[in-house]
Amino acid sequence: MSPQDTFVVVETQLSRFGLSPFVAARALGFRTVFVARDLGRYAGATGPADLADHVVQADTHDAAALVAAVRSAAGTATVRGMCTFTDYSVHVVAEAARKLGLPGLSPEAAHRARNKLETRRACTNAGVPGPRFAWTVTEQAAVTAADDIGYPCVVKPATEAGSIGVRLCRSADDVRAHFRALTAHERDFRGQAKPVGALIEEYLIGYELSVESVLTGGRRRTIGVVDKVLGGHPHFVELGESFPSMLPEAVTRAASETAHAALDAIGHEFGAAHVELKVTATGVKLVEINARPAGAEITRLILEATGTDLPLQVVRLHAGLPADLAPLRNKAAASRYVTAGATGTLHAVHGTELARRVADRIDVDLEAEAGDEVRSPTSNMDVIGRIVAVGDSAAEAVRLADAALGQLQIEVRP
Ligand SMILES: Nc1ncnc2c1ncn2[C@@H]1O[C@H](COP(=O)(O)OP(=O)(O)OP(=O)(O)O)[C@@H](O)[C@H]1O
Ligand SMILES: [Mg+2]
Numbered sequence: 001m002s003p004q005d006t007f008v009v010v011e012t013q014l015s016r017f018g019l020s021p022f023v024a025a026r027a028l029g030f031r032t033v034f035v036a037r038d039l040g041r042y043a044g045a046t047g048p049a050d051l052a053d054h055v056v057q058a059d060t061h062d063a064a065a066l067v068a069a070v071r072s073a074a075g076t077a078t079v080r081g082m083c084t085f086t087d088y089s090v091h092v093v094a095e096a097a098r099k100l101g102l103p104g105l106s107p108e109a110a111h112r113a114r115n116k117l118e119t120r121r122a123c124t125n126a127g128v129p130g131p132r133f134a135w136t137v138t139e140q141a142a143v144t145a146a147d148d149i150g151y152p153c154v155v156k157p158a159t160e161a162g163s164i165g166v167r168l169c170r171s172a173d174d175v176r177a178h179f180r181a182l183t184a185h186e187r188d189f190r191g192q193a194k195p196v197g198a199l200i201e202e203y204l205i206g207y208e209l210s211v212e213s214v215l216t217g218g219r220r221r222t223i224g225v226v227d228k229v230l231g232g233h234p235h236f237v238e239l240g241e242s243f244p245s246m247l248p249e250a251v252t253r254a255a256s257e258t259a260h261a262a263l264d265a266i267g268h269e270f271g272a273a274h275v276e277l278k279v280t281a282t283g284v285k286l287v288e289i290n291a292r293p294a295g296a297e298i299t300r301l302i303l304e305a306t307g308t309d310l311p312l313q314v315v316r317l318h319a320g321l322p323a324d325l326a327p328l329r330n331k332a333a334a335s336r337y338v339t340a341g342a343t344g345t346l347h348a349v350h351g352t353e354l355a356r357r358v359a360d361r362i363d364v365d366l367e368a369e370a371g372d373e374v375r376s377p378t379s380n381m382d383v384i385g386r387i388v389a390v391g392d393s394a395a396e397a398v399r400l401a402d403a404a405l406g407q408l409q410i411e412v413r414p
Contacts, residue, residue: 004077007319008033008070010084010093011060011190012048014041016365017295020311021085022051027312028319030080033073035060037191061192063095070100081319083271083292085311087161088190090114090291103320105270105291112266113273113291116199117158119266123286126265128258130286131202142179143172145200154201157182159194161290162380168203168234175200189381204287206280209245209252211259212294212302214272214313216323220260223308223325225252226298227394228276231339237377240401242334242394243301251279258284272314274298296380297335297388304333304390331390334397336405338366338385340374340412347411349385354407359400361390374412384410 007030012018025032034052037060042048049055058069070079082102084093094110097103105113112118117135124130134145135158146153146169155178156166165182169175179198188194208228214221225245231237245252259275266289274294276287292314293299299310307328317323340346346368355364368374368384375382387404391397 004031006031006033006074006077006079007315008035008079008082009048010035010066010082011086011089013086013295017299018085019048019051020299021083021315022048024312024315026051028315031077035066035069037061060089060092063092063099066092066096067099070096083315083318085292087114087290087292088192103270103318106267109267109269110291113268113289115158116288119289123262123265126261128262128265128286129283131204133199133201135197135199137197139176139179142198142200143175146172146175149200149202152203154203155179156199156201157194158199160188163236163238164189164379164381166236204278204280204285206278209255209277209279210294211256211275211277212298213259214323214325215268215270216317220263221325222256223302223310225255231377235378237339237382238296238337238380240334240336241296241298241301242332242398243305244332244394246394254284255279258286262286262289271317272310297386300388301333301335305331331392332394332397333388333390334394334401336387336401337383338387338405338408338410339377339383340410341376342412343375344412344414346370346372346374347413350409350411351407355387355404358404358407359389362400362404363388364404
């Protein structure tokens with residue numbers, strides 16, 4: 001590899017996971033280029049701009065603009081690959097990579113993964129089990145669909161992430177109010193134009209899993225299954241995960257098969273995928289597909305548990321290099337997220353030292369500091385800290401992470 005060989009990362013998430021493609025590309029010896037629309041979004045603590053060799057501001061909502069930005073940032077260097085770890089950019093990066101002749105997911109599959117309505121249509125056509133659903137563009141149509149599907153139902157946007165705007169609605173009034181809230185803006189959380197309307201879905205009752213997989217060399221491989229913990233309704237905030245799943249093999253196998261069927265249904269044919277599912281009384285059902293490695297702390301849990309550095313292997317694939325996904329060890333890890341019990345100003349977080357003393361292999365990272373505005377969580381954006389524990393089994397890792405979380409006392413003043 002020449003020192004001029006370049007790897008491009010487009011947008012990212014504001015977390016350790018969001019930095020992982022930069023760390024990976026650097027470890028592989030690439031010159032790294034970060035392309036973002038609003039660099040101010042990434043200012044503050046150590047961010048992508050500190051890890052990238054070159055930072056470019058460009059309209060990342062537009063594939064042609066992204067292609068032009070990448071070409072001009074590359075200059076005489078060779079661009080070996082390009083990727084994104086945020087859902088908001090998956091479809092634009094797929095299209096730009098195709099235009100630049102770089103490895104990546106087909107733009108069609110990326111679009112179907114990115115848009116929850118398109119995912120539902122493709123999966124329903126292929127017979128993949130999922131909720132009944134309807135896409136509605138008027139308040140009255142939303143209520144009619146909800147009446148038909150039954151209450152409670154889930155009302156959600158087609159193209160957000162991080163559980164933003166996903167809500168359990170118990171009545172026609174709830175549906176009306178949430179439909180109005182979702183359709184009040186024409187742009188999503190990242191400022192992209194969004195389809196104005198709402199998905200009305202049957203509420204899948206059960207517990208949640210995700211299946212992490214990678215397609216390489218024409219073969220789709222499950223890296224593992226993740227057990228998830230969610231917060232209280234009407235929201236769906238992810239409060240923790242553990243890996244590997246503690247469920248019986250019959251359940252994880254069924255989840256893996258459904259995830260693969262869903263990915264086949266949208267035509268997914270390259271790289272990592274994070275598929276969310278519910279295990280219900282009538283079997284495993286699809287929640288959604290993300291055509292990228294899993295966010296939150298999931299890739300970290302996989303690294304701690306198996307030694308497989310998924311972000312590194314995914315960057316390798318996007319650079320046209322072979323991936324090595326063989327596990328190196330057989331441990332387990334769990335995460336628990338810190339959230340504020342109330343909305344107001346964070347006064348103090350007590351007990352972080354106690355949390356660290358629960359066991360050797362516990363990390364406690366706080367993202368908010370005294371004086372920050374915090375709120376009772378409505379989406380994953382409201383997480384203010386992360387605990388990760390490593391154990392010899394998932395049961396042990398979960399007990400340690402819960403014990404550590406139990407040491408914290410979050411003091412919020414109105
Ligand atoms: N039809 C449904 N039935 C039951 N729960 C649902 C349904 N749709 C969504 N949820 C819950 O809401 C969560 C967020 O929904 P979804 O995954 O569709 O949105 P998202 O914003 O893309 O999520 P994220 O980016 O956090 O994975 C899901 O993980 C699930 O817990
Ligand atoms: Mg999701």
